[in-house]
Amino acid sequence: MAVARWSQREIAGWGRYPKVRALVARPETRADVIEAIVDRQDEPILAQGLRRSYGDAALLTGRVIDMTRLDRMLDFDPATGWLRCEAGVSIADIAATFLPRGYFPPVVPGTKFVTVAGALASDIHGKNHHVAGSWSNHVRDVELLLPSGDIVCCDRGINAELFRATAGGQGLTGIVLAMDVQLERVVAGTEVGPRLAAIEMETVRVANMDEFVRVSGASGGYSYSVGWIDGAARGSSVGRGFFMRGRVTGAAGPARVIGTAGSERTAASLDRRQSDVTPRRSLVDGRYLSFNWLLNRVSMRTFNAVLYLRNGNSRRTVTFDRYFFPLDAVKNWNRFYGPRGLLQYQFVVPPDPQNRALHSALDAVAASGIPSFLGVIKEFGPQANGGLSFPVPGTTVALDFPNTGARLLGLLERLDDLVASAGGRVYLAKDARLGADAFRRMYPDWRQWKETRDRYDPGGVMQSELGRRLGLVG
Amino acid sequence: MSVLVLGATSPIARAIAREYARRGADVALGARDVAEAVRLAGDLRVRFGVRAAAYRFDALDYGSHRQLVRQAGEEIGSVDVAVVAFGELGDRERSIEDFESARIVLETNYLGAASVCEAVARVMAAAGRGTIVGIGSVAGDRGRFSNYFYGSAKGGFALYLQGLRARMYHHGVHVVTVKPGFIDTPMTWGRMGRLPVASPESLARAVAKAVDRRRDVVYHPWFWRGIMAVVRLVPESRWKRLKI
Numbered sequence: 240m241a242v243a244r245w246s247q248r249e250i251a252g253w254g255r256y257p258k259v260r261a262l263v264a265r266p267e268t269r270a271d272v273i274e275a276i277v278d279r280q281d282e283p284i285l286a287q288g289l290r291r292s293y294g295d296a297a298l299l300t301g302r303v304i305d306m307t308r309l310d311r312m313l314d315f316d317p318a319t320g321w322l323r324c325e326a327g328v329s330i331a332d333i334a335a336t337f338l339p340r341g342y343f344p345p346v347v348p349g350t351k352f353v354t355v356a357g358a359l360a361s362d363i364h365g366k367n368h369h370v371a372g373s374w375s376n377h378v379r380d381v382e383l384l385l386p387s388g389d390i391v392c393c394d395r396g397i398n399a400e401l402f403r404a405t406a407g408g409q410g411l412t413g414i415v416l417a418m419d420v421q422l423e424r425v426v427a428g429t430e431v432g433p434r435l436a437a438i439e440m441e442t443v444r445v446a447n448m449d450e451f452v453r454v455s456g457a458s459g460g461y462s463y464s465v466g467w468i469d470g471a472a473r474g475s476s477v478g479r480g481f482f483m484r485g486r487v488t489g490a491a492g493p494a495r496v497i498g499t500a501g502s503e504r505t506a507a508s509l510d511r512r513q514s515d516v517t518p519r520r521s522l523v524d525g526r527y528l529s530f531n532w533l534l535n536r537v538s539m540r541t542f543n544a545v546l547y548l549r550n551g552n553s554r555r556t557v558t559f560d561r562y563f564f565p566l567d568a569v570k571n572w573n574r575f576y577g578p579r580g581l582l583q584y585q586f587v588v589p590p591d592p593q594n595r596a597l598h599s600a601l602d603a604v605a606a607s608g609i610p611s612f613l614g615v616i617k618e619f620g621p622q623a624n625g626g627l628s629f630p631v632p633g634t635t636v637a638l639d640f641p642n643t644g645a646r647l648l649g650l651l652e653r654l655d656d657l658v659a660s661a662g663g664r665v666y667l668a669k670d671a672r673l674g675a676d677a678f679r680r681m682y683p684d685w686r687q688w689k690e691t692r693d694r695y696d697p698g699g700v701m702q703s704e705l706g707r708r709l710g711l712v713g
Numbered sequence: 714m715s716v717l718v719l720g721a722t723s724p725i726a727r728a729i730a731r732e733y734a735r736r737g738a739d740v741a742l743g744a745r746d747v748a749e750a751v752r753l754a755g756d757l758r759v760r761f762g763v764r765a766a767a768y769r770f771d772a773l774d775y776g777s778h779r780q781l782v783r784q785a786g787e788e789i790g791s792v793d794v795a796v797v798a799f800g801e802l803g804d805r806e807r808s809i810e811d812f813e814s815a816r817i818v819l820e821t822n823y824l825g826a827a828s829v830c831e832a833v834a835r836v837m838a839a840a841g842r843g844t845i846v847g848i849g850s851v852a853g854d855r856g857r858f859s860n861y862f863y864g865s866a867k868g869g870f871a872l873y874l875q876g877l878r879a880r881m882y883h884h885g886v887h888v889v890t891v892k893p894g895f896i897d898t899p900m901t902w903g904r905m906g907r908l909p910v911a912s913p914e915s916l917a918r919a920v921a922k923a924v925d926r927r928r929d930v931v932y933h934p935w936f937w938r939g940i941m942a943v944v945r946l947v948p949e950s951r952w953k954r955l956k957i
Contacts, residue, residue: 246903265902267724268749308724311756322759336760 243275245302253573254293255580256642256671259704261298265305269325269416275304276388276414283702283712284386286414288327288354292361293583294671295704296409304414306356312336313417320422323380326356326415333422338559341436342422345377349615351564356415361668362407362628364619366463366485366563372622373630375406377421383413386700390416404691407628409667411701411711412692425487438463438562440485441554444547448478448594448601452634455618458484463562464618469543470604470611470638477601478594479547480614485562524570539610576641582671584651585637587619587630588663596661597634600654604638607650613639626688629666637669648672655681667705675710685711714738715789717782719770719829720799722749724898725848728917729796734761736921741785741792743770764789772799772825773817778832786836794924795833796846797826800867802900805860815862822866827873834877838884844924845881846889847874851932853892854941858956878929889923890930891916894937 245262262282266272276284285299286306309327320342322333330344331351337343346358346365353363358374359381371377379394381402391413393402405412426436441461445451451466458464461484468480566572573581588596604611615637623631640647655677658665664681665673679685689711693699699713706712716733718726721742730740734757742765744750750767757765766788768781786792803818830845837843852860853867871890878888895901897910911934923931932938947955 244899244903263903265899267899268722268746269752270746270749311752312759313752313755315759 243271243278250287250290250298250303251580252293252295252297252671253291254582254642254669254671255573255576255578256582257295257298257704259295259298259300261300261303263303263305265308267308269309272304272306272309272384272414272416273388275302276384276386279700284414284700285703286326286356286410288357288360289329289352291348291350291353291357292668293581294669295708296361296668296670297357298704299702300704301702306354306414309416320424321379321419322422323417323419324355325417327354329354330358333420334559337422338425338436341424341426343425343436343559345421345423346371346374347563349564350567351560352567355418355420356410359406359415359418360408360410361666362624362630363668364630366465366617368622368630369464369618369620370462371423372620373406373624373628375402375624375628376622378406379419379421381405381418382416384416385413386696386698391695400691401695403624403626404688404695406624407626407667408688408692409627409703409705409711411703411706412695413701436487437556437558438485439488439554439556440483440562441552442550443482443484443552444480444550445482446479447472447476448597451478451480451482451616452594452618454482458482461486466616467546468601468614468616468636469547470601470614471540471543473602473605477598477605478616480616481547481550485557488556535610539612542612579642579644582640582642582647582651583637583669584640584654585635585666585669586654586658586663587633587635587666588658588661589631589633591661594634596657596663597636600636600657603650603653603657607646609640609643609647609650611638611640613637625684627667627682627685629664629668631664633663635666637666652677667709670705673709675708678709714793715741715786715791717741717743717785717789717792717795717833719743719795719797720772721753721767721770722746723798723800724913725893725896725916726796726798727753728913729798729920730757730765731760732914732917732921733794734763734765737761737763738793739764739789741766741768741789743768743781743785745769745771770829772821772829775824775828778829779835782829782832782836791840792833792836792843794844794846795830795837796848796920797830798846798848799825800848800850800863802863803860805862808860808862818862819866822863823869823873826870830873830877834881834886837886838881841885844887844889844927845874845877846891846920846924847871849874849890849892851892851894851937851941855944855952887924887927889920889928891920891923892930892932892937892941894932894934894940896933 243264245264248263249258250261251258264275266275279302283301286304287297288306290297306327309325312324314323330347330353333344348363362373362375364373381393383391443454445454463485466482472479618634619630621632659677659680702712716738718730720726721744734740740757742750742754747769754765754767801818801821808815849871850867852864853871874888874890881888895910896916897912901910916933919933
């Protein structure tokens with residue numbers, strides 16, 4: 240590209256609400272990204288990856304740079320697991336490349352279709368937060384392109400303040416070009432076959448919130464855990480659902496360490512179709528199916544009740560894909576929610592023996608009558624990274640809602656107040672509507688974060704719809 | 714197996730290099746932007762554990778082409794498949810204003826491509842085996858109102874490949890002409906409206922398949938063969954009125 244080409248497009252996050260018009264460039268190389276920054280015609284700019292954040296974190300009515308073509312893996316050290324890669328490399332790509340060699344991304348969210356830079360911008364967490372912390376805890380040497388055109392490196396050691404602001408900073412501190420990520424050794428490299436490792440998953444039925452907390456507390460031996468909750472349950476059964484805990488189980492047979500040039504090559508040439516994280520063609524595509532008419536209070540109550548009553552405790556071994564990314568099996572499942580889209584509300588509240596805030600929040604949701612089909616609950620570990628990074632010690636709950644307009648927005652505002660009063664916060668990567676005042680109550684570090692950001696971007700070039708809404712930019 | 718990709722930094726070339734590395738081939742990458750080629754070579758090594766080398770390659774530096782082919786052969790083993798993937802789209806208005814700009818389009822897509830094909834053909838003919846893949850374009854199937862410089866050079870290249878295929882047939886060397894339709898690259902980004910574009914990865918798979926099956930001329934996506942057949946049928950007296 241001699242000059243960046245900007246294509247006028249309507250873009251939206253995963254929730255398909257809101258939608259904005261933007262001029263989008265898609266650089267093919269690192270040099271193209273720098274060119275695009277120069278060629279932005281003095282308009283605000285934002286980098287985006289695979290747009291899996293739900294709301295407006297990756298949106299900007301302005302110039303947007305699609306980073307997905309920067310997908311080179313630059314270096315890998317099998318001894319330590321450090322992978323250097325460009326910003327647009329996805330977790331799906333890393334898993335497909337490295338699981339056959341016995342490595343897995345250190346932290347994965349509920350979908351594998353996120354880029355490493357998106358993972359840093361949201362400082363994503365996964366089912367192992369209680370033992371592993373979040374994405375930025377496994378990252379070093381982040382190469383950041385500032386709006387000035389300067390390229391700086393940051394991590395916990397150098398430019399530490401910039402690194403802290405970038406982890407969870409929603410892409411507002413600059414454009415990530417590359418980073419090091421430390422992959423986790425999930426099984427000593429073996430060559431016993433393509434099914435190198437799997438997840439031993441145990442499902443435990445829990446009757447209410449207190450039981451959930453008890454089971455969660457007693458699951459220390461499991462590196463991965465998450466709960467499904469019935470958003471319709473009320474009163475004493477608030478929080479009923481399933482607790483799903485898992486751990487890696489290695490393949491049987493003689494282990495041979497991968498690391499020497501010869502054996503690594505053999506591992507790489509394993510038939511990738513058999514590797515269990517290779518993208519499969521999904522049978523269902525939400526683009527052609529909208530169930531919006533079906534999403535109502537009665538169907539939701541029935542769905543959740545049937546799910547709860549039909550399933551009991553179980554223990555089985557499943558593939559990584561099945562355990563970590565079950566929803567990825569349905570392509571574009573967000574489209575089930577129809578043209579108005581969906582909103583996800585994810586919050587965390589600090590630990591409380593009585594779980595008062597959780598009870599009131601879930602009660603308020605059930606009482607509102609607004610259907611929530613998917614409820615997920617998880618206890619975070621002690622790791623908290625400051626700045627705008629979401630995870631803090633406590634319990635997090637995520638609820639999906641069809642966009643029913645004012646009624647839903649009213650409910651979510653009530654929840655904001657409840658969460659903020661309890662010392663909790665909502666997850667910006669899921670958010671499309673939080674007010675600036677509520678945000679400031681939830682993220683007390685915001686002022687310091689903004690000072691750092693303004694120092695590296697004095698012209699206020701990096702912007703997003705989320706940043707504008709929350710008063711983070713300008 | 715070893716594969717030489719020329720013009721390696723384009724999305725199509727990158728996808729082809731990855732496709733072959735995935736199959737376990739060692740890959741040599743030639744590109745004007747050698748720093749970028751080095752990054753791509755690293756990507757192939759990390760992902761697939763193959764040998765990958767990067768070279769500076771300038772389509773217009775004809776004198777260097779033989780040397781480059783020799784060097785690649787020494788480093789990754791004698792080349793089994795060579796892919797000529799570079800292209801210079803240019804800008805129609807600029808080409809009309811300033812012939813220098815048109816010259817670069819014509820020279821890169823035709824002379825540069827023919828020169829490096831000759832260099833590869835020489836080595837492959839001596840070895841009595843190998844496949845040369847030339848990436849042309851559906852734009853080369855008929856001269857159009859818009860960007861006929863690019864189209865005529867790609868059309869000339871297709872004729873050249875046809876001749877080369879006939880000559881190399883007698884040396885046991887195969888030549889594949891690939892004619893991509895709309896592929897999701899910077900050439901089409903923001904220009905196609907709602908028209909569907911094929912991914913570079915799907916084109917790469919089609920290229921590897923065409924090499925395996927020793928196909929002569931391949932369109933991708935396949936339906937472009939039909940579209941271009943119709944396009945060629947339009948009488949010239951009508952065609953000249955169309956501003957497409």
